[in-house]
Amino acid sequence: MLQFVIRRVISGIILVAVVSSATFFLAHLAIGDPTIGLLGSSATQDQMASLAAKIGTDRPLIVQFFDWAGHALTGDFGDSWRNFQSVSSQIGLKLPVTLSIVTFAILLTAVFGALLGIATGLRPGTVVDRVLQWLSVILFALPGFWVALVLVITFAVNLKWFPAVGYVQPGTSFSGWLRSLALPGISLALGAVVMVASQLRNALVETSQLDYVRTLRSRGLSNARVTLHMVRNAAPTSLTILALMFVGLLGGAVVVEQIFALPGIGALTTASSQNGDIPILLGITVVTVAFVVLVNLVLDLLLGWINPKARQS
Amino acid sequence: MSTPVSSPATGTQAGGAGTAGAPGTPGTPGTPGTQAGPAASSSTRQARGTAFSRLLRKPEGVISLVIIALVILVGILAPLLSPQDPNFVNLDIVKAPASPEHLLGGDSQGRDVLSRLIWGTQTTVYGAAIAVAFSLLLGVPSGVAAGYFGGAFDRISMWVSDALQAVPGMIILLIVAAASGSNFVVIMITVGVFMAPGFYRLTRSTVLSVRSEPYVDAAVVAGMSPFKILLKHVLRTVRGPVIIQTSLTAGMAMGMQAGLQFLSIGTSDTPSWGAMMMEGFTIIRQHPTLMLWPSLALGLTIAALAIFGTALGDALAVRPPAKRLSAARKAVQAHDAAVPGSTGQVTLAGAESAVRIDELRVAYPSSKNTMKEVVHGISLDVRPGEVLGLVGESGSGKSQTVFSLLGLLPETAAVGAGELWVDGTRVDLANLGAHRKLLGTTLGYIPQEPMSNLDPSYTVGYQLTEPLRTVHGRSKEQARAEVLAALTRVGITDPERVLRSYPHQLSGGMAQRVLIAGAVAGKPKVLVADEPTTALDVTVQAEVLELLRELQCEDGMALVIVTHNFGVVADLCDRVVVMKDGSAVETGTVDEVFNRPADPYTAELIAACLDDAEPRVTADARFADASGAVDAGTAAGPVPAGRRAATPTSTPASAEGEAADQAGPTPSGTSIEGSAAK
Numbered sequence: 001m002l003q004f005v006i007r008r009v010i011s012g013i014i015l016v017a018v019v020s021s022a023t024f025f026l027a028h029l030a031i032g033d034p035t036i037g038l039l040g041s042s043a044t045q046d047q048m049a050s051l052a053a054k055i056g057t058d059r060p061l062i063v064q065f066f067d068w069a070g071h072a073l074t075g076d077f078g079d080s081w082r083n084f085q086s087v088s089s090q091i092g093l094k095l096p097v098t099l100s101i102v103t104f105a106i107l108l109t110a111v112f113g114a115l116l117g118i119a120t121g122l123r124p125g126t127v128v129d130r131v132l133q134w135l136s137v138i139l140f141a142l143p144g145f146w147v148a149l150v151l152v153i154t155f156a157v158n159l160k161w162f163p164a165v166g167y168v169q170p171g172t173s174f175s176g177w178l179r180s181l182a183l184p185g186i187s188l189a190l191g192a193v194v195m196v197a198s199q200l201r202n203a204l205v206e207t208s209q210l211d212y213v214r215t216l217r218s219r220g221l222s223n224a225r226v227t228l229h230m231v232r233n234a235a236p237t238s239l240t241i242l243a244l245m246f247v248g249l250l251g252g253a254v255v256v257e258q259i260f261a262l263p264g265i266g267a268l269t270t271a272s273s274q275n276g277d278i279p280i281l282l283g284i285t286v287v288t289v290a291f292v293v294l295v296n297l298v299l300d301l302l303l304g305w306i307n308p309k310a311r312q313s
Numbered sequence: 314m315s316t317p318v319s320s321p322a323t324g325t326q327a328g329g330a331g332t333a334g335a336p337g338t339p340g341t342p343g344t345p346g347t348q349a350g351p352a353a354s355s356s357t358r359q360a361r362g363t364a365f366s367r368l369l370r371k372p373e374g375v376i377s378l379v380i381i382a383l384v385i386l387v388g389i390l391a392p393l394l395s396p397q398d399p400n401f402v403n404l405d406i407v408k409a410p411a412s413p414e415h416l417l418g419g420d421s422q423g424r425d426v427l428s429r430l431i432w433g434t435q436t437t438v439y440g441a442a443i444a445v446a447f448s449l450l451l452g453v454p455s456g457v458a459a460g461y462f463g464g465a466f467d468r469i470s471m472w473v474s475d476a477l478q479a480v481p482g483m484i485i486l487l488i489v490a491a492a493s494g495s496n497f498v499v500i501m502i503t504v505g506v507f508m509a510p511g512f513y514r515l516t517r518s519t520v521l522s523v524r525s526e527p528y529v530d531a532a533v534v535a536g537m538s539p540f541k542i543l544l545k546h547v548l549r550t551v552r553g554p555v556i557i558q559t560s561l562t563a564g565m566a567m568g569m570q571a572g573l574q575f576l577s578i579g580t581s582d583t584p585s586w587g588a589m590m591m592e593g594f595t596i597i598r599q600h601p602t603l604m605l606w607p608s609l610a611l612g613l614t615i616a617a618l619a620i621f622g623t624a625l626g627d628a629l630a631v632r633p634p635a636k637r638l639s640a641a642r643k644a645v646q647a648h649d650a651a652v653p654g655s656t657g658q659v660t661l662a663g664a665e666s667a668v669r670i671d672e673l674r675v676a677y678p679s680s681k682n683t684m685k686e687v688v689h690g691i692s693l694d695v696r697p698g699e700v701l702g703l704v705g706e707s708g709s710g711k712s713q714t715v716f717s718l719l720g721l722l723p724e725t726a727a728v729g730a731g732e733l734w735v736d737g738t739r740v741d742l743a744n745l746g747a748h749r750k751l752l753g754t755t756l757g758y759i760p761q762e763p764m765s766n767l768d769p770s771y772t773v774g775y776q777l778t779e780p781l782r783t784v785h786g787r788s789k790e791q792a793r794a795e796v797l798a799a800l801t802r803v804g805i806t807d808p809e810r811v812l813r814s815y816p817h818q819l820s821g822g823m824a825q826r827v828l829i830a831g832a833v834a835g836k837p838k839v840l841v842a843d844e845p846t847t848a849l850d851v852t853v854q855a856e857v858l859e860l861l862r863e864l865q866c867e868d869g870m871a872l873v874i875v876t877h878n879f880g881v882v883a884d885l886c887d888r889v890v891v892m893k894d895g896s897a898v899e900t901g902t903v904d905e906v907f908n909r910p911a912d913p914y915t916a917e918l919i920a921a922c923l924d925d926a927e928p929r930v931t932a933d934a935r936f937a938d939a940s941g942a943v944d945a946g947t948a949a950g951p952v953p954a955g956r957r958a959a960t961p962t963s964t965p966a967s968a969e970g971e972a973a974d975q976a977g978p979t980p981s982g983t984s985i986e987g988s989a990a991k
Contacts, residue, residue, distance in 0.1 A: 015476050023488060030493055134620075141561065141619035143568030145575055146612060149594065149604065157598060211765040214721050218760075219780035219831060220753020232770050244478065251483030255572045259594070269484055270576055273491030281488050292479045306770060308815040 008300055012293035016286060023285045024068065027278045028061055037276035038081055055081045068282070077283040082275055087283040090268065095287065097167055098257065098264035100177075102249045104185035109192040109245060116193065117200025117238065118231060124205050132201070136194035144252035148187035148259045155183060165261035184260045188252050192245040199241045203234035236303050243299040247292050364553070367628040374624040380617035381560075387431060388438030397425040399432040399584045408600050417606055421592055429584040430606055436585045437567055437614070440501045444566035445559055447505030452512025453555070459513070460520025461543060467517075474510040482507040486569065490578045500578070504569050508562045515558055519551045553629040557622040564618035571611050586611050646676070646684040651729055655690035657890060657897030663734035667839050667871030668701075668718060669694040673731030675713045675722065684727065688713050689895045695839070700865060700872045702882040702903070704918065705892035711875045714892070715841050718873070719758055720748035736838045753784045757837030757870075759861075761844040763824035767816035774812035777831050785835065799830040803860055822853035826860070833864055840865065842874045846881065858884055879922040883907065891915045 034057060035048040052058040071078060077087035120129040156164035162183045168176035207213065207230045216226050257266030265284060272280040368374040387394060406419030417426035459467040486503055493499040523546045532542045574587025586607040593604025655672040663669045672690040679685035688710040695701045703711045716722045718733065733740040736755050740748050760766040768776055781792035800808035803826040816824060832840060842861065846854040862885055865872045874885060882889050882903060889906050891899040899912040910916040
């Protein structure tokens with residue numbers, strides 16, 4: 001078990017290293033001289049040269065890479081090229097917003113996906129089941145920001161139930177914080193909810209036809225008890241999907257944050273990518289990929305707990 | 314294990330509602346089962362043809378196909394269809410409502426909305442085409458190579474695929490957009506790269522499954538190039554799923570593309586739906602229609618692609634999804650399907666019987682509005698403490714009969730008619746809940762296949778104590794003590810360890826003992842065993858049969874044992890019911906049926922068992938010698954040596970002609986001995 005965790009952690013670290021190195025070279029090679037983008041076209045040669053010296057882009061690329069990587073290993077992602085504040089502190093400021101939305105969305109997905117999936121998986125072929133099938137097809141395909149726009153028009157502009165834009169710190173007003181998360185969270189979660197629900201539904205339908213379910217019934221277990229057995233055995237596929245959804249939600253949050261004017265990673269990424277602020281972009285890449293690795297590790301541990309065979313290997 | 318009469322295998326499979334329209338997930342759409350070998354190619358082609366016509370018969374298939382075709386056409390013909398230059402600014406129509414010259418009005422900068430919508434269609438289609446093309450180009454060949462060659466390439470490409478799926482694509486896309494100066498083609502290629510794992514996984518798993526098919530091995534033996542065969546079969550099987558994946562990928566690429574354009578990334582001079590949505594969004598309160606049109610276009614197109622994929626998936630899955638019928642509807646259809654007449658016989662009054670089945674009928678849905686009856690009005694009864702054998706080849710309806718006795722038929726099945734008495738009480742067949750209340754208390758069930766009948770996620774201890782705690786109201790300690798006793802009783806020498814084990818840590822024989830312990834732990838009056846030895850090694854078979862006989866004797870349970878093996882009947886049963894095609898062809902004591910079979914089919918079955926009697930007798934002798942060392946892990950308990958020699962397959966050799974008047978059908982006479990002992 002410990003060996004398994006160590007193997008997964010090492011594989012995760014390699015993934016973070018590979019992706020961030022690739023991003024480093026991709027960004028540098030494509031952007032070329034970043035000082036043009038940072039200073040604008042009216043900048044003089046002297047200004048550009050002094051900025052290049054300050055941010056270190058006058059050195060060979062490979063030297064820059066090892067400099068960056070060496071600092072990154074100690075948790076120092078350098079300073080922004082634009083406002084010279086530390087990358088970590090800027091990301092640290094924005095990350096809670098994005099994580100709030102994504103966590104809220106994942107919670108919604110897990111709870112409602114499980115409820116809907118169990119409800120339809122135990123009674124396949126009902127009207128609710130068929131509606132869910134079609135909804136899952138359509139809602140999954142539609143991008144989150146499209147759903148967000150529809151929700152904004154309906155619930156914020158027309159019905160005025162929720163604020164259309166803005167973020168409230170949980171310290172300022174907890175209910176206000178929840179209200180500001182509601183629409184972005186729901187727009188992100190909707191597609192994921194139906195996806196998880198239909199995965200769980202299919203897994204439950206398959207499980208319900210297995211021999212041991214009949215044998216469990218033959219010992220007189222109640223329907224609720226038999227359902228528990230079925231859900232535990234059907235859970236792995238849905239959990240895997242849930243982890244994939246997390247990755248999707250992180251990406252989707254970038255656009256949805258713009259719609260609701262939330263000061264999260266999304267706005268920072270968009271602004272930095274337009275300015276060519278490479279240190280910020282690299283920091284964001286490392287942090288998000290690390291989160292994905294972490295989520296997958298938690299998932300693997302959960303799967304091991306659910307499935308005794310996987311635990312052994 | 315004896316081979317029964319060459320069976321026509323007409324068994325009606327309990328088709329579940331399992332595969333009803335599973336929506337394709339990104340990267341893991343359902344792969345339809347690999348078709349049969351090369352010989353079946355013409356019929357396969359036929360099935361493909363009908364798959365397309367099936368798709369066109371569905372309204373959602375036609376509608377989505379029409380929408381997709383329209384979108385593509387509008388995209389290609391944009392220069393011809395567009396009434397105006399999409400970038401021409403006419404200050405007179407800034408935010409103007411619809412008019413005859415400008416059917417959808419003007420946007421915030423005074424450009425014609427309809428023209429921009431049409432040109433935006435071209436951008437959307439073009440971008441999706443780039444993404445899909447690169448996705449296919451990267452995913453399919455690497456998937457084929459990984460599946461075919463395996464090894465290092467497989468491991469590395471799998472890692473890359475996993476890595477791509479673990480990276481939040483949108484963030485990388487923003488970086489690529491910044492790096493490439495918002496080059497549209499580069500951005501869409503990147504989208505394609507992020508979507509490639511879907512195609513990769515799909516083709517890889519298809520190649521793997523085709524590769525492990527026996528006909529590929531056969532082709533290798535026959536000297537054909539396996540690569541050629543693989544290619545042919547891979548192409549055939551992968552085609553449908555790839556089309557489904559393509560439509561899903563196209564939809565998602567359009568969504569990502571519009572999302573980027575909504576963030577004002579991508580070229581600003583080409584009109585796009587995403588950019589139009591963004592422009593409309595800023596003035597949504599004053600002019601909601603400006604956002605409406607591009608949103609509608611995007612939503613409709615993506616929904617059409619998704620529905621097309623699903624409809625095609627449904628059409629390719631040859632088995633139509635089984636509909637869930639109401640009980641009343643099933644009853645009517647089952648009534649229509651009933652085969653007139655009844656078979657079998659009863660001699661006991663319901664109140665005196667352990668089990669009495671009267672003219673029971675079971676039917677399954679066969680097509681849309683009809684049902685096929687598989688058990689045709691069978692009657693039988695079992696005395697308290699009696700052992701009844703239910704014999705027949707597969708598909709004879711014997712399992713269906715006992716599952717309706719247990720109330721454990723699949724949900725699609727319908728009990729058409731009949732009466733059922735269990736332990737002297739009449740069971741209301743219409744009330745499944747009440748029927749199932751008998752399970753675990755009055756009725757016990759021993760399944761056929763030991764490994765698939767234990768829940769893999771729970772320890773043996775949990776599975777066995779759970780019913781005692783929740784059904785019989787025992788405390789945790791009490792339940793544990795009873796289960797330990799039951800495990801000891803079925804001959805498990807190390808019950809503490811087995812209690813802590815998971816099913817996959819047990820041998821087949823051990824698992825079957827666990828299942829028997831589970832069935833008898835509730836002290837049932839009637840024990841139903843469905844081919845309890847078929848899946849076991851010959852040596853273990855004998856022990857399990859012996860165990861069943863002991864348990865039955867000690868507890869005085871009635872035992873209904875389903876088997877296709879007359880050896881089991883001879884060893885264990887008092888009476889036997891022979892079934893064929895859903896009817897009872899003969900009922901009688903073991904003695905009568907073996908020595909004076911009334912029905913030619915029974916005689917045929919018995920004769921089939923005797924065909925290879927000679928080698929089996931030798932095998933028995935060998936087994937008797939070796940029996941001491943057999944299955945050391947599970948001591949069989951105190952078994953008399955003479956009984957041990959009676960393997961389930963020790964067929965009544967003596968019945969072969971000369972000794973019809975001999976006391977018992979088996980040479981050792983154990984079965985008579987056994988029943989006389991009761």
